Amino acid sequence: MSGDTSTTPGPTEHRRSLARSFGAVPQESGLVVFLVLLGLWFTLGSEFFLTGNNLRNILLSVSVLGILAAPSTLLLISGNFDLSIGSAAALCGVAFGMVAESHSLGLAILAAVGVGLAAGVGNGLLVAYFGISSLIVTLGTLSVFRGVAQLRSNGQTTRLDTFRWLGSGEVLGVPVQIGLFVIVVVVFGLVMRYTTFGRSVFAIGSSQQAARLAGIRIRPTLFALFVLSGLLAALAGLILSSQLRAASPNTASGLELSVVAAVILGGASLNGGRGTIVGTVLGVLILGTLNNGLTILSISSFWQEVARGLVLILAVGLDQVRLRLRGD
Amino acid sequence: MSGLRKSFGGVEVLHGVDLTVTGGRVLALLGENGAGKSTAIKVLTGDYRADDGTITVDGEAVDIRSPRVARDLGFRVIYQEFSDAPDLTVAENIALGALPTKGGAVQWRAVRNRAVDVLRQLDVNLDPRQTVGELGVAERQILEIARAMAGSARLLVLDEPTSALSAEEVERLFAFVRRLRDQGVAIVYITHRLDEVDALADDVVVFRDGNVAAAGPAAGFDRAGLIASMIGRQLQEEIAELRATDRHDVNATPALQLDGASLDGVFEGVGLVARAGEITAVFGRVGCGAVELAEAMFGLRSLSAGTIIVQGDRRQPRSPAEAIRRGVGFVPPDRKLQGLLVGLSVADNLSVASWSRLARGGVLRPSVVERVWNRWRDVLSIVARRGARQDVATLSGGNQQKAVLGRWLERDSAVLVLVEPTRGVDVGARAEIYRVLEGLAQRGIAVIAVSSDIEEVIRLADTVHVMLQGHLVATYTRPDIDRGALISAASADSAAAAAPQD
Numbered sequence: 001m002s003g004d005t006s007t008t009p010g011p012t013e014h015r016r017s018l019a020r021s022f023g024a025v026p027q028e029s030g031l032v033v034f035l036v037l038l039g040l041w042f043t044l045g046s047e048f049f050l051t052g053n054n055l056r057n058i059l060l061s062v063s064v065l066g067i068l069a070a071p072s073t074l075l076l077i078s079g080n081f082d083l084s085i086g087s088a089a090a091l092c093g094v095a096f097g098m099v100a101e102s103h104s105l106g107l108a109i110l111a112a113v114g115v116g117l118a119a120g121v122g123n124g125l126l127v128a129y130f131g132i133s134s135l136i137v138t139l140g141t142l143s144v145f146r147g148v149a150q151l152r153s154n155g156q157t158t159r160l161d162t163f164r165w166l167g168s169g170e171v172l173g174v175p176v177q178i179g180l181f182v183i184v185v186v187v188f189g190l191v192m193r194y195t196t197f198g199r200s201v202f203a204i205g206s207s208q209q210a211a212r213l214a215g216i217r218i219r220p221t222l223f224a225l226f227v228l229s230g231l232l233a234a235l236a237g238l239i240l241s242s243q244l245r246a247a248s249p250n251t252a253s254g255l256e257l258s259v260v261a262a263v264i265l266g267g268a269s270l271n272g273g274r275g276t277i278v279g280t281v282l283g284v285l286i287l288g289t290l291n292n293g294l295t296i297l298s299i300s301s302f303w304q305e306v307a308r309g310l311v312l313i314l315a316v317g318l319d320q321v322r323l324r325l326r327g328d
Numbered sequence: 329m330s331g332l333r334k335s336f337g338g339v340e341v342l343h344g345v346d347l348t349v350t351g352g353r354v355l356a357l358l359g360e361n362g363a364g365k366s367t368a369i370k371v372l373t374g375d376y377r378a379d380d381g382t383i384t385v386d387g388e389a390v391d392i393r394s395p396r397v398a399r400d401l402g403f404r405v406i407y408q409e410f411s412d413a414p415d416l417t418v419a420e421n422i423a424l425g426a427l428p429t430k431g432g433a434v435q436w437r438a439v440r441n442r443a444v445d446v447l448r449q450l451d452v453n454l455d456p457r458q459t460v461g462e463l464g465v466a467e468r469q470i471l472e473i474a475r476a477m478a479g480s481a482r483l484l485v486l487d488e489p490t491s492a493l494s495a496e497e498v499e500r501l502f503a504f505v506r507r508l509r510d511q512g513v514a515i516v517y518i519t520h521r522l523d524e525v526d527a528l529a530d531d532v533v534v535f536r537d538g539n540v541a542a543a544g545p546a547a548g549f550d551r552a553g554l555i556a557s558m559i560g561r562q563l564q565e566e567i568a569e570l571r572a573t574d575r576h577d578v579n580a581t582p583a584l585q586l587d588g589a590s591l592d593g594v595f596e597g598v599g600l601v602a603r604a605g606e607i608t609a610v611f612g613r614v615g616c617g618a619v620e621l622a623e624a625m626f627g628l629r630s631l632s633a634g635t636i637i638v639q640g641d642r643r644q645p646r647s648p649a650e651a652i653r654r655g656v657g658f659v660p661p662d663r664k665l666q667g668l669l670v671g672l673s674v675a676d677n678l679s680v681a682s683w684s685r686l687a688r689g690g691v692l693r694p695s696v697v698e699r700v701w702n703r704w705r706d707v708l709s710i711v712a713r714r715g716a717r718q719d720v721a722t723l724s725g726g727n728q729q730k731a732v733l734g735r736w737l738e739r740d741s742a743v744l745v746l747v748e749p750t751r752g753v754d755v756g757a758r759a760e761i762y763r764v765l766e767g768l769a770q771r772g773i774a775v776i777a778v779s780s781d782i783e784e785v786i787r788l789a790d791t792v793h794v795m796l797q798g799h800l801v802a803t804y805t806r807p808d809i810d811r812g813a814l815i816s817a818a819s820a821d822s823a824a825a826a827a828p829q830d
Binding site: 193194195196199203206210211213216273274 | 626652667668671672676680681735
């Protein structure tokens with residue numbers, strides 16, 4: 001198009017350029033503003049919100065969500081879902097509890113990781129090598145893993161008293177699970193930006209066909225994504241068991257939906273190819289802050305669910321408007 | 329419409345454009361990508377509102393506030409993408425959005441009758457009961473127009489309708505457009521192709537940089553004049569220029585060789601040699617099997633018989649990744665879907681095929697990727713104002729294609745297979761891409777171009793193989809490449825005459 005910008009802007013021009021500058025704002029800054037406003041509102045509403053202790057509580061409450069959201073961000077960028085992570089985490093917890101009853105802690109942890117690995121391999125094989133839609137595969141395994149967890153544990157909760165460090169320990173004053181959340185997120189951020197694997201995921205999400213024609217090996221990449229997701233589900237399962245001091249087949253039920261909500265809130269596109277780890281972290285924090293603040297304001301948990309849903313729709317709706325203004 | 333102005337974000341893209349369309353005439357609207365053609369059309373359809381200027385219909389000023397107003401005025405636009413429902417029948421598609429019902433139940437008889445009426449009125453020979461997905465591309469295109477014309481249409485805009493059609497299909501479409509014209513419809517025909525102007529247009533308007541660069545009856549223009557007004561530079565000489573150097577050298581090493589290559593039901597017994605430093609073209613109509621042949625060279629299809637020899641290696645490549653490792657690069661026909669990584673940067677797009685080489689232990693440093701951009705931006709003269717990190721989707725078609733091409737330069741491919749290398753690329757950029765391809769050949773790359781565009785083949789090839797119904801039927805070598813010979817070799821009639829078939 002022509003580069004003629006010398007014309008004096010009329011009123012419509014102004015409106016347009018305003019609209020355009022809104023379009024040029026990066027996604028993340030909008031989320032930061034939203035998070036700050038949310039925090040401001042809760043701070044004004046209750047003296048108990050903005051305290052060191054409460055902020056720590058928020059972080060504690062979202063650590064597991066964040067650990068699962070990291071691989072899910074990459075999966076969504078590649079154009080895939082893993083809805084089985086909540087169930088896989090529960091299954092890993094149950095495996096851990098069963099082995100821990102009669103064997104050493106180390107062996108129990110190994111069992112949990114093994115189960116997570118197997119879950120990821122199963123999902124990965126079906127999606128990457130058998131070509132079944134990830135939505136269908138993981139919707140299936142969501143049910144299968146949960147069912148197996150119930151079967152193996154007879155629906156019973158196993159008490160665990162010896163394994164508390166992961167769920168409530170601290171290192172240098174930082175709770176272990178918050179530390180793990182930070183490490184996972186940072187590692188995933190680096191992988192996404194600085195490795196062939198990470199860049200390949202973006203390429204696949206942009207156009208699987210184009211990525212293939214450029215020599216990217218689609219199947220191993222997708223397979224690895226599901227394996228990663230399974231391994232982090234194992235970590236999540238271990239943290240949850242340690243935190244609850246019990247291995248229950250019912251833990252983390254519905255968690256997959258919060259994870260998907262956080263990732264989408266963070267700006268990852270359902271069509272793939274687009275998403276950032278910073279956005280996902282902000283999405284996770286917004287969900288955590290919302291739950292925490294509404295609880296402090298003693299708003300009914302039913303309303304909390306309504307609010308969570310509305311925030312998701314609002315954020316994604318605004319993002320659509322932003323993209324349209326940018327002319328994409 | 330007159331004095332039309334339109335800006336986006338402070339950048340004016342239409343600087344006071346005049347356009348007059350007359351009933352019963354075909355107006356060809358020409359211009360490079362970005363000249364303002366689509367913007368002007370979108371003002372007509374109510375998708376955009378002009379900042380200034382007037383639109384009059386039959387002497388009366390109209391205000392096209394919304395697409396609805398445009399529709400009520402009888403304006404119809406056919407875009408390149410189909411908007412039909414491929415799983416429904418022709419009749420249902422014609423009635424789509426206005427299914428006749430009685431008490432909530434669809435009146436199937438009325439649907440049928442209406443379709444028969446519409447098709448008869450437009451003199452279209454389609455079976456109303458057929459599923460649309462089973463139709464040929466030209467038939468779907470015609471159906472698309474028929475759907476738009478149902479109701480009272482007086483202005484029909486066709487946006488590059490022939491880009492996916494074979495020569496015979498183009499003829500059928502043209503015949504249909506001429507019938508519509510003779511029924512008094514005003515037609516605006518947007519195109520890149522000058523031969524279509526000759527074949528169809530009564531009037532011509534050329535847009536350049538948001539202005540009308542030339543306008544008048546088609547008879548008053550020749551091709552050179554049209555090209556000159558479209559690109560505004562003296563590029564036309566270069567486009568018309570025949571290749572000065574003759575690179576054909578029978579002693580050069582074969583980089584890729586096919587021996588009796590067959591793919592059941594698609595092509596059979598194809599033998600050809602592509603040498604380093606040469607441009608080899610495979611010319612044929614859409615559906616002749618040349619595209620599938622190119623795909624087989626890149627490991628996308630496996631041969632049912634025969635061999636592909638890549639740089640002396642007789643093993644058939646079984647996947648694109650393997651073909652790339654063996655030194656073959658591929659530029660697919662559908663740039664948006666198969667070539668570009670939209671949302672990724674130009675630098676990423678240039679380097680993607682070499683990521684595994686550029687990385688150290690799986691780590692790919694952004695500075696390394698940016699160096700790839702610096703390496704090729706001038707060689708390929710890629711214009712990306714925001715540099716290495718600019719989203720490739722925001723580049724023009726020609727620059728996008730160069731980014732896809734450049735991928736294989738970075739990868740150091742010995743053989744480059746291209747399918748329709750300039751589809752959807754405007755005239756100016758087309759000449760540049762030809763120059764780039766010649767540059768590649770001079771670097772010692774074996775370039776294989778599969779094309780159904782005769783001008784392209786004549787302009788580009790050292791050797792042309794003509795493909796017809798899955799067979800190589802003729803081979804010409806520069807300087808003996810002759811337009812007439814190519815056309816007759818590639819058309820079915822001559823084949824039927826030469827070898828009568830069952």
